[in-house]
Amino acid sequence: MSDTNTSRLPLYIAATSLIVLLVLAGLSTFVYIQTQSELSDLRERMTELQSRIELIDGSGSNGIRDQKVYALTEKSVVQILNKQTGLDGLEPTASGSGFIYDKKGNIITNYHVIEEAETIEVTFLDGETVKAVLIGADPYSDLAVLKVETSQEKLKQVTLGNSSELSVGDTIYAVGAPFGLSWSLTKGVVSQIGRTLPTSGGYSVVGVIQVDAAINPGNSGGPLLNSLAEVVGVNTAIQSETGMFSGVGFAISSVLIQKVVPSLIEKGRYDHSWVGIAGSDVTPSIAEKMDLTESRGFLVISVVEDSPAERAGIRSGNKTEVVDGRNMTLGGDVITHIDNKTVRKLEDLLAYLEYQTEPGDKIILRTIRDGQILDIEVTLGVRPPPQTE
Template sequence: MNKAILAASIVVAAVAIFFVYSQFIDLDFGDGGVPIIKDFVQVSENGKGRADLDDSAFQIGQVSTVQASSSELSLPDLFAKVEKSVVQITDSDETNPLDSRLGSGFVYDTNGHIITNYHVVNGGGRLDVTFLDGTVYRATLIGSDPFTDLAVLYVEDVPREKLVPLPLGNSSNIRVGEQVAAIGNPFGLSGSMSAGIVSGVGRLIPTQEAGGFSIPDVIQTDAPINPGNSGGPLLNMRGEVIGINSAIFSTTGQFAGVGFAIPSDTMTKVVPSLITTGSFKHPWLGVSGRDMTPGIADRLNLEEPRGFLVMEVVAGSPAEQAGIRGGNQEVVIDGVPVMLGGDVIISIDDRTVRKIDDILVYLQRDKEVGDELKLTILRDGREMNVTAVLAARPSQQESP
């Protein structure tokens, strides 16, 4: 069990999560075809990084200059409204073209900031941004966050008329069944649109690395998403960005009807920090364990299978400092090894915890580093409250 995570184990039989960037020559998602999140990358091959830029590069310009429509648009009208704001992004490896990457992005503000996925631009190659009219500008990676798969590029000396920011919507208001559209560059085919619906909300998907953490509150869609779509916007029918297309569930690496987008609420919270500081500090508790199951609940004599069983507590973490206890007795329940003896978290800040997703989403949406978190736990059959002060989530290199 990874001691640095606050996530439940996710087991997917014969199915993998693919982060859908496109390689220039070989689109086979075999060995090396799936991007691996390794480090916080701040300097690209062209030699430029944050330290080489003027302070003006880290100022947020005017956002949302494209006003959302007051009513739902047709798909052709939606595309016409937003197409100028969507760009193609290339991460070129001149020594090995097979390692080059192609994805999508969109304009965030009038100061030349482009939002995309971290896995699209973490190859360390030369970064270029291509606008709708075919003009290409060299870009610098100025901020990245593997924990949410978000990154911000900065392009200099772009004419103001090319920088048409898209409005970020409120992803917490979306409902399953709403019509959505994805725009990007699948297989390098620039300016492509696909349509579908919101298939699910509040999904939890694992990052490729980043210390084994998972991305919470993710939107599921059946709008076709293919290699090259990563980093492009997922839009509602009023022209608002409600997510950034990132990954698919597939047995082959090609779209199979289940795509995932990082929600706009996450972008609203994370992106400004990526621009101004280069990174984002995620609130962190420091426990790992399992969601409650009927088998575990029966073994613990609980009335219902609800809550999160703490099996390990990270040394020095907010959880340890608050007195949260991990497990000390390994047993097998329903064929699965489980460490019993730890606390069961049943609510946080008076909000019911059914499973780990409830904790992760609440921390992501509502908490900051340094905030207090009240946890209601079950310990030896007794209910009690403890308070933890959330710390910054450690990077993979800092994790025990």
């Protein structure tokens, strides 16, 4: 080894040592920052857990409980603005609410809040507004998923509860932006469960929760909470003759959310089971005309061409008679059971199809045809998209 190389050796060693020290310092800083972030997140989780434990214990007055429910949720709720092109460029067309579903930036809202939007803006509790991308929508359940890019600190996801555990009289809370008044809390009770709400394409959302908590324009898409601050529904609609709240509000159940939303995130759509029939609930007058022993079940009036029902041999009506003063097509199959579950009316059939089946499943429909009982196997298809005018 030459004298020149020998003299440079300490310099190489020093440079290498410096690089190693810089790398180690950078790693230490990174680890420190990550640790501090994780510790901060852990402290926040512990605080939230303590609050939930207190809610479960029932400690504190009703007012204190209400405050805790709100405090556990406020950072998870967002305001949503639907903008479309107008005379002055992009203009606000509709507004509503939503809530953070996960740490990946997915946000749940109603489909009707963002329908036909050209630009969607999401505002967080601290006032920051960001643009959102629509990644999945389902008009039939009136659910949609948006995605935002923002800091992890802002993405405080909700805790989903089980709406099937709700009972009439349970305390519930609605959080949203009625009339643009962001982060408003209202309180009420579950008025009834298992309601049906008309939606796109002549179909209905089934298993809807009816509440008396004040829900007004702007609340749509916001969370319905139980007394543990868990999301048990998405506030969706009101029933009113004036357009203002009159004591009857509706929310899409969390059970349906848990079925639909993962598919919206993964595929951008949700496939609903489909039979392909239309008809009427059996009334006493229909039962009398068709010589039925009882007035329950669903009368098939028409069968969609090339539908699962047609392929299975479900029979539609074949004669017109006057029933209760109006013409009606009779003679079709009367569905009384689906997979041995009683069908009292259409809602029973729709609820079973929505919550208990998937496209491709085989079901058994028990029908009454010309006084005989038939069991007909139907392979379920995918409900066609709503027709646009």
